[in-house]
Amino acid sequence: xxxxxxxxxxxxxxxxxxxxxxxxxxxxxxxxxxxxxxxxxxxxxxxxxxxxxxxxxxxxxxxxxxxxxxxxxxxxxxxxxxxxxxxxxxxxxxxxxxxxxxxxxxxxxxxxxxxxxxxxxxxxxxxxxxxxxxxxxxxxxxxxxxxxxxxxxxxxxxxxxxxxxxxxxxxxxxxxxxxxxxxxxxxxxxxxxxxxxxxxxxxxxxxxxxxxxxxxxxxxxxxxxxxxxxxxxxxxxxxxxxxxxxxxxxxxxxxxxxxxxxxxxxxxxxxxxxxxxxxxxxxxxxxxxxxxxxxxxxxxxxxxxxxxxxxxxxxxxxxxxxxxxxxxxxxxxxxxxxxxxxxxxxxxxxxxxxxxxxxxxxxxxxxxxxxxxxxxxx
Ligand SMILES: NC(=O)c1ccc[n+]([C@@H]2O[C@H](COP(=O)([O-])OP(=O)(O)OC[C@H]3O[C@@H](n4cnc5c(N)ncnc54)[C@H](OP(=O)(O)O)[C@@H]3O)[C@@H](O)[C@H]2O)c1
Numbered sequence: 033x034x035x036x037x038x039x040x041x042x043x044x045x046x047x048x049x050x051x052x053x054x055x056x057x058x059x060x061x062x063x064x065x066x067x068x069x070x071x072x073x074x075x076x077x078x079x080x081x082x083x084x085x086x087x088x089x090x091x092x093x094x095x096x097x098x099x100x101x102x103x104x105x106x107x108x109x110x111x112x113x114x115x116x117x118x119x120x121x122x123x124x125x126x127x128x129x130x131x132x133x134x135x136x137x138x139x140x141x142x143x144x145x146x147x148x149x150x151x152x153x154x155x156x157x158x159x160x161x162x163x164x165x166x167x168x169x170x171x172x173x174x175x176x177x178x179x180x181x182x183x184x185x186x187x188x189x190x191x192x193x194x195x196x197x198x199x200x201x202x203x204x205x206x207x208x209x210x211x212x213x214x215x216x217x218x219x220x221x222x223x224x225x226x227x228x229x230x231x232x233x234x235x236x237x238x239x240x241x242x243x244x245x246x247x248x249x250x251x252x253x254x255x256x257x258x259x260x261x262x263x264x265x266x267x268x269x270x271x272x273x274x275x276x277x278x279x280x281x282x283x284x285x286x287x288x289x290x291x292x293x294x295x296x297x298x299x300x301x302x303x304x305x306x307x308x309x310x311x312x313x314x315x316x317x318x319x320x321x322x323x324x325x326x327x328x329x330x331x332x333x334x335x336x337x338x339x340x341x342x343x344x345x346x347x348x349x350x351x352x353x354x355x356x357x358x359x360x361x362x363x364x365x366x367x368x369x370x371x372x373x374x375x376x377x378x379x380x381x382x383x384x385x386x387x388x389x390x391x392x393x394x395x396x397x398x399x400x401x402x403x404x405x406x407x408x409x410x
Contacts, residue, residue, distance in 0.1 A: 033081025034301055038279045040230035041181065041203060045113060045280045047273055048298035049084035049234065050077045050291075052100055053091045054241075054284030065092050067099055073291055074103035078111055080295035084280045086206075086234070088117040088151055089136060101141040109142055115206075115234070116140065117151035117185065120160050129169045133178060147204055147234075148179035154188030158196050167200055185236065186218055193218040197226060204279070208237040210244060211271050211314050212321060212356075227277030235272055235281045243357040244268045251320045258313050266297045271314050273301035325352045326406075327399050328392060335386035335396060343375035344386055344396060351403040361409040377404035 035044040055070040074085065085104075087096045097116060104112065116136055123129045137143065148170065150161050161167070170182040181203035186193055197205060205226050207218040214220045226233045239245050247255060247264045255264060262270065272281050281298070285291045306314075329348035338344055350366040353359065361367070370376050377400040386396045 033295065033299055034273075035083075036273075036279055036303075037232075038204065039227070039232035039277075041232060045084045046082045046298070047281060047301055048077070048082055048269075048294050049086055049115075049280040049282045050074060050082050051236065051282040051284035052085060052087040052096045054286060055092060055096070055099070056286050065095050065099060067102070070099045071103040073285060073288065074100065075108060076288055076291050077285070077295070078108055080291065082295075083112045084115065084234075084282075085112050086115045086236075086282050087140075088119070088149075089122065089132065090117075090119050090151070097136055097139040101139050104141065113146035114140060114142065115147035115149060115183070116145055117149040118166070119151045120153070120157045123166075124164060126165055126169055129164070129166065133173065137178065144178055144180060146180045147183050148173070148181065149204075149206060150184040152187050153184050153196065154186070155192040155195065158184075158192075158199070186222075188217065190217070190219055190221050193222045194225060197222075197229065197231065202231055204232045204234060206234040206236055206282075209233075209235045209272065209278075210238050210240055210268060211318055212240060212244070213237070214318075223275060223277050232279035233277050235278055238272050238281045238283055239265060239268050240357070243359070246358070247317075248321075248324065248356075248358040250323070251317055254313065254316050254320055258309075260310075263293075265293065266300075267314065267317070269294070269297050270301055270306065270310075273298070274304060274306045274311075276303035278303075321356050324356045326355050326403070327352065327394060329394060330392065332391060334389045334391055338380075338386060339383060340379045340381055341375060342377055342379050342400065343370055343373070344400070346370050346375060347377050347400060347403050347407070351407055354406060361407060364407060367407045376408075377401070378408075 034047040036047050038045055055065045085100060087100045089097065118129065118132060123132055150166060173179045174182055183202060183204040185206035187208065207222055209223060223233055245265050255267065269281055272278055283294055285294060327348050329345055331345045331349065333345055335344045347370060350364055350370060353366060354361060354364050380397065380400050382397045390396060
């Protein structure tokens, strides 16, 4: 296992951090976590050198922290940093924040959290956390020793990331980042900004939730043609760790084989080790993925609101993702959300208001029909 610097904090953490958001149930489709298996996975990772464990109050129907707490008995707690999070949805005042943190400490069977994060914030959630006094609460808890570092995880556009990271003296940030998300969310700009501020960056969704593990044919052909043979997973993690700003890459693993594979991979990584040809390969891989896009919608939302309630950019994004990553339509989570909210393309009456507004002049009506045919197979 390689260990990496945590920016200004003066500590080192394992390059591979275990994410505890994706443990399965005993049988496929189960929502109840297979506790013994999950404990085995966590301990295997720690025995292999992982010293950063990421969980959250809300993961796995609020059972993740409990399982992590059980896994960290028998001397494992002392070997790791625990990261967990405060969800905006569950707290409305200081009293509730204090009660939630105490509940987390109890579930995790510890007297302190190492990295405590405001969970999944964007501009609105940051404003909300400020309005209920969360920054003061985090400062006080740090002083009392209940948390060591005050941090946030982020999902939103770069502009919001820049505003939030500059708004307070954060100790660490967690962002979604991988070679397909260089211009998405905080993106490369956000990573580099954090680096300039000396704030360590923890990465989530390094494999896009596993989507980058199974390369479609045109992408696999590029990997196969490269003189050095590495799996898509190894390329994705190697590329992330090539960035010196990255402190730890989280990955949620469900099988011992995945843990062992990642332990092996994260023993080979280091900042700035990828030569020109390797970086070019990743550029080519990104282009090969993007060539699978179905429609060049930029998500500008000029077409919205649709008078009939069709979520046009949402549908095109789900359609592109399904094609890019060769997703089984039954597992297209983004489309599932649109179905739940009743925003699908079958509501289109071809009024044409969207096409008149689209700055890209996209053939929206016909594309919605094609998208519905592809997405609706699930
Ligand atoms: N704070 C937030 O807002 C937030 C949001 C998202 C995630 N997170 C945290 O970040 C962690 C990491 O994100 P993530 O779980 O999405 O990470 P990820 O690495 O992008 O995806 C994990 C998935 O990748 C696959 N995988 C991992 N290692 C593999 C290997 N060696 N070979 C083949 N497949 C492999 C597995 O998919 P299969 O199970 O399909 O095989 C696994 O479930 C989460 O667990 C969570 O702790 C936080």
